[in-house]
Amino acid sequence: MTLKYIPKYYWIAASVLLAVVVALVSCYLPESDLPGYPHATNKNALGNAKLITNVRILLDTTESVDFYSSGLLEIRQLESRWPNARTSAVLATLPGGVTYKIKNSAGQWIIADSHKPQSNIIAHSQHIEISPLSDNTISYSTANRKRSAYRGSMRLFAKAGPKFYVVNALDMEDYLLGVVSSESYSSWNMPTLRAQAIIARTYALYQRFCDNAHYKWDMQATQASQAYGGIAKETSRASQAVRETAGIVLAFGEPGQEKLFPTYYSAICGGHTQDASAVFNENLTPLKGVPCPYCKSIAPAGRYQWKTVSISKKVASQRIIQRYPSLAGLGQINQIEIESIANSGRLESVKLYGSTGRTANLKASELRLAITTAENPVLSSWYKLTDDGKNWIFSNGRGWGHGVGLCQWGSQQMAIMGKNSVQILNHYYPEATLIKAY
Numbered sequence: 001m002t003l004k005y006i007p008k009y010y011w012i013a014a015s016v017l018l019a020v021v022v023a024l025v026s027c028y029l030p031e032s033d034l035p036g037y038p039h040a041t042n043k044n045a046l047g048n049a050k051l052i053t054n055v056r057i058l059l060d061t062t063e064s065v066d067f068y069s070s071g072l073l074e075i076r077q078l079e080s081r082w083p084n085a086r087t088s089a090v091l092a093t094l095p096g097g098v099t100y101k102i103k104n105s106a107g108q109w110i111i112a113d114s115h116k117p118q119s120n121i122i123a124h125s126q127h128i129e130i131s132p133l134s135d136n137t138i139s140y141s142t143a144n145r146k147r148s149a150y151r152g153s154m155r156l157f158a159k160a161g162p163k164f165y166v167v168n169a170l171d172m173e174d175y176l177l178g179v180v181s182s183e184s185y186s187s188w189n190m191p192t193l194r195a196q197a198i199i200a201r202t203y204a205l206y207q208r209f210c211d212n213a214h215y216k217w218d219m220q221a222t223q224a225s226q227a228y229g230g231i232a233k234e235t236s237r238a239s240q241a242v243r244e245t246a247g248i249v250l251a252f253g254e255p256g257q258e259k260l261f262p263t264y265y266s267a268i269c270g271g272h273t274q275d276a277s278a279v280f281n282e283n284l285t286p287l288k289g290v291p292c293p294y295c296k297s298i299a300p301a302g303r304y305q306w307k308t309v310s311i312s313k314k315v316a317s318q319r320i321i322q323r324y325p326s327l328a329g330l331g332q333i334n335q336i337e338i339e340s341i342a343n344s345g346r347l348e349s350v351k352l353y354g355s356t357g358r359t360a361n362l363k364a365s366e367l368r369l370a371i372t373t374a375e376n377p378v379l380s381s382w383y384k385l386t387d388d389g390k391n392w393i394f395s396n397g398r399g400w401g402h403g404v405g406l407c408q409w410g411s412q413q414m415a416i417m418g419k420n421s422v423q424i425l426n427h428y429y430p431e432a433t434l435i436k437a438y
């Protein structure tokens with residue numbers, strides 16, 4: 001999940017959103033999993049649900065990409081304008097069964113047919129969209145990424161120089177097929193997968209309509225937003241969970257006035273989930289943090305409680321300033337003082353003391369993201385911090401991830417204990433309501 005501010009367009013977006021989410025039809029009840037859950041009944045703006053058609057996922061930044069489709073590919077001009085990009089003129093229609101290599105040079109797109117290397121197609125447009133016309137499937141690869149199939153279309157946004165962004169634009173429910181399977185184990189119980197599908201949908205819709213930080217895409221394909229692996233990652237059980245909860249989201253507010261909220265989640269909370277205000281500046285009742293007695297018994301070794309990590313002050317200082325260049329004025333950071341600790345036990349904020357005599361405050365979650373590495377994993381902000389003069393020592397570590405919202409391993413344990421997806425969501429997002437947005 002990303003650390004994002006709420007842009008000034010929030011209220012405009014939120015009002016559109018409100019029109020969508022308060023328009024409620026009867027709540028779809030897959031099996032006996034969502035029985036009689038209270039839901040709002042205002043149907044006034046149901047027509048706005050058709051606004052929710054697609055989602056845009058940043059896959060890559062690259063200089064060259066190969067595309068393949070078994071059927072025809074259509075290339076259209078793409079007009080990039082706030083808040084969404086629109087397609088217009090058709091620039092080319094290409095036969096299927098061929099790999100096309102696309103580069104951007106001097107502001108034009110060069111499309112090379114692997115079988116006809118001498119006959120490049122030139123597309124004059126700053127941005128383009130490539131859409132499969134037959135089966136809604138397009139494969140793509142780069143020098144660093146092996147070929148993988150995605151639903152929907154691909155948008156290429158030129159940057160300065162030869163590099164460009166690769167963005168997958170696709171139907172929201174199609175997107176979720178590649179998210180639930182990437183974020184959960186498909187062997188997990190169906191209530192767990194259904195709960196994951198609902199919060200992944202809610203999070204995505206929130207990003208789509210409430211958080212226009214990037215106008216070319218809504219989310220990244222990694223855990224910076226939600227992990228998304230395209231068709232290659234899809235599984236029948238995860239897809240079943242998406243279909244059974246189609247259109248259902250979590251919302252919060254007075255009946256009839258519910259709003260979407262960012263349904264954060266993380267792997268293992270360590271025994272208590274975190275107040276979102278300490279991590280994401282969100283002050284919402286469903287995200288205040290709750291006890292979680294569930295993940296302890298099921299968490300993989302070394303994840304509920306993690307082993308002590310020692311990082312030299314010199315290295316940690318470099319990592320912090322590399323990630324937050326505005327802190328360079330501190331010089332070398334010599335001391336980290338704990339400013340506040342959450343009820344959950346996690347550190348919330350710290351004060352940094354630099355060699356230049358300057359100080360700075362940092363969220364504990366920001367500190368963690370700066371200093372953690374694969375070799376020295378600081379898995380959460382829940383630890384005891386000590387200082388031996390040369391090193392900072394992170395001991396008694398608990399949990400894996402930011403800890404806000406649903407605890408994924410805890411939710412699986414709840415399902416094993418017989419809880420349904422409504423009970424799981426009620427536990428981790430108190431006072432939130434399930435509604436059918438479309």
Ligand SMILES: [Zn+2]
Pocket residue numbers: 268269270271272292293294295296407409410
């Ligand atoms: Zn937990």
